[in-house]
Every structure is written in structure tokens, then in C-alpha cells.
Amino acid sequence: MKTIVLAGGGHTHLEVLRRLTAERDTEVKWVLVSASRYHYYSGMFSGFAEGLYTLEDIRIDLKKICEDKKIDFIEETLHSFDPEKREVVLSSGEKLQYDRLSLDIGSHTAPGNIERLAEKQVQIKPAHLFSDRIEACRKAKELVIIGGGAAAVEMAFSFNQWKQQNGRKYDCVTVIASSELIDQKSDAVIETLFDHKGIHFSKNDTAVKVTDRYVMTESGEEVPYNEVIFLGGAQAPALLAESGLPVDDKGFIKVNGCLQTTDDSRVFAAGDCAALTTHPNLPKSGVYAVRQGEVLHHNLIASLKREGMKDYVPQSRALILLSTGNKQALMLYGKWRQFGSWAWWWKDYIDRGYMKKYQ
Structure with missing residues (x-):
């Protein structure tokens, strides 16, 4: 056998x-x-x-x-x-x-180039650790998310929304990104939403060290935190x-x-x-x-x-529906960028449909 x-x-x-x-x-x-x-x-x-x-x-x-x-x-x-x-x-x-x-x-999400990050961060990968560690981030008075990309953006919006709806509107969510979040067109929408929702944002700056109380950046900024997450890439x-x-x-x-x-x-x-x-x-x-x-x-x-095998060919364009909190989302597909509640409902429909195939 x-x-x-x-x-x-x-x-x-x-x-x-x-x-x-x-x-x-x-x-x-x-x-x-x-x-x-x-x-x-x-x-x-x-x-x-x-x-x-x-x-x-x-x-x-x-x-x-x-x-x-x-x-x-x-x-x-x-x-x-x-x-x-x-x-x-x-x-x-x-x-x-x-x-x-x-x-x-x-x-995993513990890069070695940020001093003391591995011991200080709330690590949500591997994925099976995720659910046990979310509560600490929800209730952190000062939450810092290091990284750009879809995951960092979505989690910033989501934690901020949870705080707004659960009597923690004076808590602070900060995103530190070393480069573009997604791309120029998407970032214009995201940064406007960050400003509107009160999410702090440090762009084109790199986290270099995590102390007991601060995330230190390359530019010399000291960002206070109670919990820190790295979502800056696999x-x-x-x-x-x-x-x-x-x-x-x-x-x-x-x-x-x-x-x-x-x-x-x-x-x-x-x-x-x-x-x-x-x-x-x-x-x-x-x-x-x-x-x-x-x-x-x-x-x-x-x-x-010993039969013929297939090649995997990725799709040329992928649909991305980026949740921005409060049941709204940003759709990215090729050069299209559209924002609204309809995009979140579309995302919810796709996600629930995916789960039904396996549950």
C-alpha cells in the first residue's frame, strides 16, 4: 500500500x-x-x-x-x-x-529583523492560535499593527470598529507601514477612511525594535503600545x-x-x-x-x-474585497476600485458560500 x-x-x-x-x-x-x-x-x-x-x-x-x-x-x-x-x-x-x-x-509572522518583536507581539499565525488572542487586541488601549497589505488594513479597521461599538472609543489603533499599503489608488481611499475613523497611520517608516512600552521606528518615532501585531508579510x-x-x-x-x-x-x-x-x-x-x-x-x-500531471496556472486577476469596518468594503479588481456597503455584502456572500462547501 x-x-x-x-x-x-x-x-x-x-x-x-x-x-x-x-x-x-x-x-x-x-x-x-x-x-x-x-x-x-x-x-x-x-x-x-x-x-x-x-x-x-x-x-x-x-x-x-x-x-x-x-x-x-x-x-x-x-x-x-x-x-x-x-x-x-x-x-x-x-x-x-x-x-x-x-x-x-x-x-508565520515573526520576522527576525525587528528586535524583540517575536517575544512581544500577539502572534495570530499559525491560524489556529488566532481566536485565543483576539480578545487581548480588542481590549488593548493602544494597539499597534506593523505592516501594510490587505491583512494589516482589514485588521486595523476591524479592531477599531469593535472598539467604537463596545465603549472603547478613546482607545488608539496605529498602523506602521514601510511602503504602500496596497497601491496608489487604493491607498487614497484607505487613508481617507483612516482619517475619518481616527486610526493613526505612519507611512514610509519602518519598525526596528519593540521595547516593553514602545515600538521604535527607523525615523526615531516611539509609538506606545499595550499590544502589537506584525502583519507585514509571510x-x-x-x-x-x-x-x-x-x-x-x-x-x-x-x-x-x-x-x-x-x-x-x-x-x-x-x-x-x-x-x-x-x-x-x-x-x-x-x-x-x-x-x-x-x-x-x-x-x-x-x-x-506515473500518469500525466497538470500545471497550476494562477488566474491573471484576482478579486479582492477589503473589509473596512461597519459592514463596508473596498473592491479591488484589476484597475477598478469601488467602495460601499454592497462590496461588504458581496464579500460576506462569497465567504459564507465558501464555508458551506466544507462545513
Whole structure:
């Protein structure tokens, strides 16, 4: 019997699980290893932080899916893997042999270049830690979010909205971004909304150190905080480089168009932890990770049977609906930028529809 180990319960593996049936090839054993029995959908994080969704609304029970589809489920963290031995080592020390290994272990948010950030921040990745740490950010009198991009913007708006609606209107939310938040057209809307909502914003400045009381920036600014979050981009898990397989300059494991690692055809990777050599500038986003699921499902099986495999080709334009609080959102699609309540309802409809496929 052949064994396929899926390490990590991310967006791509979730789609692989959905496509598997209980009546599949009995000569192949599937194993899912996940640090949590739940997959937390990042697209609804901001709504949860704002209080619009419950915990049950934003999570999917991986263990139940595995039980229904006769897939072995192991609730543990991947510690390391050895391509030469075709072996994964779990946090408990347990070892699993594989014929094919697929990595969808995501990323983390603790860059080493900001002094003392790792020990001071409220870390909301891995995603299964998210729900336990939101309350501290909601109730922080001074909350600092380091980073630009969709995640930082959405969380700033969401925490600010929660505070406004829960008697904490004198709390302060500050965003420190070293460059553009999204792009010039989007930033014009976002910065206007920041001003209107009283969200403090420091642009083109870089956080360099976190003390017990302040976030220190390159320009010399000292921003007071009670809680600090880094949402300035995905950071690669160290175990990827430690495996000996090729990684890019940021430490993410290199894969070809078939989502196979470039030096070992038995190891696949997808989602945030993968660096696609055919599209090196592909953003780390669930929008792309979900679409990789169909290709990964096909290729894992095809590679065992020595059949033809498919290439993953990302969509040329991705729809982004950016929640801005109070059930309003900013739509980004190609060169279009539109803002309003309708955009939030559209986002809510898409997110709930996505969850219904798996819950």
C-alpha cells in the first residue's frame, strides 16, 4: 500500500480533502497531519475580530471530514521531514513514512529583523492560535499593527470598529507601514477612511525594535503600545530550509508548475509555504491557494500512477474585497476600485458560500 501524507491543514489541502471520496483507490492510504483539528478561514478573520462572526462561523472541522472520508487524522505539528528517508517527524517524536508528501503548513509572522518583536507581539499565525488572542487586541488601549497589505488594513479597521461599538472609543489603533499599503489608488481611499475613523497611520517608516512600552521606528518615532501585531508579510517556517531541499531567498520551498519540489518529485508543496518557480511574484494569498487544490489532488494521485500531471496556472486577476469596518468594503479588481456597503455584502456572500462547501 502507498501512503500520501498531507502535512498541514491549509486552504489547498482542504480542497484536496473535499475532492477525495470514501470510495477512492483502497491501495492508497491518506494521512492528514494538522496542528489543530480545525481549519480557520483567514478570509473571515477581520469579521471575527469585529464581532460579526462567531468562532463556529469561521472554522471547519478537519477531523470530522477525515472521519467521513476514511482518512487518518493526526493532530500534531510537523517538526521536520527527511526527503532521503521519505520520513516526517512529528512534534511528539513519532515518525511517519511516506511515498508522497505534500506540504501546506502556511507561514508565520515573526520576522527576525525587528528586535524583540517575536517575544512581544500577539502572534495570530499559525491560524489556529488566532481566536485565543483576539480578545487581548480588542481590549488593548493602544494597539499597534506593523505592516501594510490587505491583512494589516482589514485588521486595523476591524479592531477599531469593535472598539467604537463596545465603549472603547478613546482607545488608539496605529498602523506602521514601510511602503504602500496596497497601491496608489487604493491607498487614497484607505487613508481617507483612516482619517475619518481616527486610526493613526505612519507611512514610509519602518519598525526596528519593540521595547516593553514602545515600538521604535527607523525615523526615531516611539509609538506606545499595550499590544502589537506584525502583519507585514509571510515568513517561512525554518523546517523548509532545514530539509535540504531548495528554497528561495525568503526561505520558502521551491516548486515547479506541477507543485512538486524542484529536487524531489515525491515532495509537493502549496499555499503560503511554497515558492512557485513558474510565477515567482505570486502573492501569498488564500485566493491562489484554494485554486491550487484541484491541481494538487490530481498530481498526487497521477504521480503515484506515473500518469500525466497538470500545471497550476494562477488566474491573471484576482478579486479582492477589503473589509473596512461597519459592514463596508473596498473592491479591488484589476484597475477598478469601488467602495460601499454592497462590496461588504458581496464579500460576506462569497465567504459564507465558501464555508458551506466544507462545513
